[in-house]
Every structure is written in C-alpha cells, then in structure tokens.
Amino acid sequence: MSDLVAIVYPSEAKAEEVRQRLLKLQKEYLIxxxxxVIAVKTxxxxxKLNQLVNTTAMGAMTGSFWGLLIGVLFLNPILGVAVGAASGALGGALTDFGIDDSFMKSLSxxxxxxxxxxxxxxxHMTADKVINEIKDAGGVVLKTSFDETKEKxxxxxxxxxxxxPAA
Incomplete structure (x- = not known):
C-alpha cells in the first residue's frame, strides 16, 4: 500500500530541490x-503539473520504434515512424499513472x-531518515495519508x- 504526501513550498525551485533530495534518497534505498509531481499555481x-515522467514523449519514442519496425516489414519505414510516433504520443498523453491529475489540480x-x-x-520509506533529510527545506503539509503519528x-x-530562521 502506498502513502500520499503533499507539501507546499514558496517556489517551484524549492519543491524541485526537495524532489531531487527524495530521488537521491531513493538511490540509497531509504524511500x-x-x-x-510538482504542482505550480501560475x-x-x-x-501547471511538472510530472516526473513525460508520458507523451515516452509514448512517441516507443511508438516511433515500433512504427519503424512495422514500416520496414511493409517497405515504408518513414510512414511507419510517423504513424507510430503519432499513435504513441496520443497513447502516452491519455495514459496517467501514479497520482490522479485532477486530484492534484483541485488540491492545488x-x-x-x-x-x-x-x-x-x-x-515504502524509512521515515526518520527521510524526514531528517528534508526537514531543513521547510514547507507546510497540505495533505497526507499517513497515520497520525507519522503525520505529526x-x-x-x-x-x-x-x-x-526567525529566531
């Protein structure tokens, strides 16, 4: 089972800094x-949602590959790449995994x-080590699905x- 955490920061740069710290902790197997996803109010x-993975670009890339392969089989690789990229991009744009976009927009x-x-x-996370790593960035908890002890x-x-800093 997964937990959701939403923390508000004063700028997109600060939120991106914390996201990069969390990704570094993931490489250390602590989370x-x-x-x-970073949601920014313009x-x-x-x-504006700043996704971790651009599914449209990923879909276009894989669609291009499969389109090229099929195009070579039917002796028209350029048409195959074009059709594959277009269909892959459309499929990627319609794909949404992870946190629901409409939920993030309404909460933001x-x-x-x-x-x-x-x-x-x-x-999964080792709560004390992860919180210790991001606590100096500040922020205000908007929403979590943690139990009351972890949330507190x-x-x-x-x-x-x-x-x-104020003291």
Missing part, C-alpha cells in the same frame, strides 16, 4: 517513490500564485525548520 491562477487550487506543492506517492512527526519537523 521507494511511485510518483513525484500568476494567472492556473495549475488553494495555493498562492507562484507557490508550489510537491506530491509524492511513497511505497512530519508536521513538527517541517515546522521546526520554519521557526529556526
């Missing part, structure tokens, strides 16, 4: 991430313009980072 009020509607929310879908530990750690 297993299914998805990590100055016009719209929500309450953000201030310019601020960003980092949504992380976690399969996360909220307290992030709140202490906010209080420290």
């Amino acid at each position: 297993t991430i299914s998805d990590a 100055d016009q009020g719209g929500i 509607a309450s953000l201030q313009p310019g601020s960003a929310a980092l949504f992380v879908l976690i399969k 530990m996360l909220r307290d750690a992030l709140a202490s980072a906010v209080e420290r």
Whole structure:
C-alpha cells in the first residue's frame, strides 16, 4: 500500500530541490517513490503539473520504434515512424499513472500564485531518515495519508525548520 504526501513550498525551485533530495534518497534505498509531481499555481491562477515522467514523449519514442519496425516489414519505414510516433504520443498523453491529475489540480487550487506543492506517492520509506533529510527545506503539509503519528512527526519537523530562521 502506498502513502500520499503533499507539501507546499514558496517556489517551484524549492519543491524541485526537495524532489531531487527524495530521488537521491531513493538511490540509497531509504524511500521507494511511485510518483513525484510538482504542482505550480501560475500568476494567472492556473495549475501547471511538472510530472516526473513525460508520458507523451515516452509514448512517441516507443511508438516511433515500433512504427519503424512495422514500416520496414511493409517497405515504408518513414510512414511507419510517423504513424507510430503519432499513435504513441496520443497513447502516452491519455495514459496517467501514479497520482490522479485532477486530484492534484483541485488540491492545488488553494495555493498562492507562484507557490508550489510537491506530491509524492511513497511505497515504502524509512521515515526518520527521510524526514531528517528534508526537514531543513521547510514547507507546510497540505495533505497526507499517513497515520497520525507519522503525520505529526512530519508536521513538527517541517515546522521546526520554519521557526529556526526567525529566531
């Protein structure tokens, strides 16, 4: 079972910094991430999602390969690549795995313009070490699916980072 964590940061850059820290921790086997998306509220009020994986580009790339292969079989590789890329891109654009986009957009509607929310879908983590690594970045917990103990530990750690610079 996975846990969802959404943390609000004052800027997209800060949210990206924390996402990169989490990806580094994943390489150290301290956390297993299914998805990590940054939602940014634009100055016009719209929500832009910065996905970890661009499914449209990935679909176009794999579609091109399969289209080329089929095109070679039917002696028209250029047409095969074009059709394969187009169908792959369409399939990739329609594919959504991980955190539901409409859920992230609705939750991010309450953000201030310019601020960003980092949504992380976690399969497994060593909570104390992961929280220790990201607590100095601050942030405000928007939503979690953690049990009350883990959620309180996360909220307290992030709140202490906010209080420290002011003192």
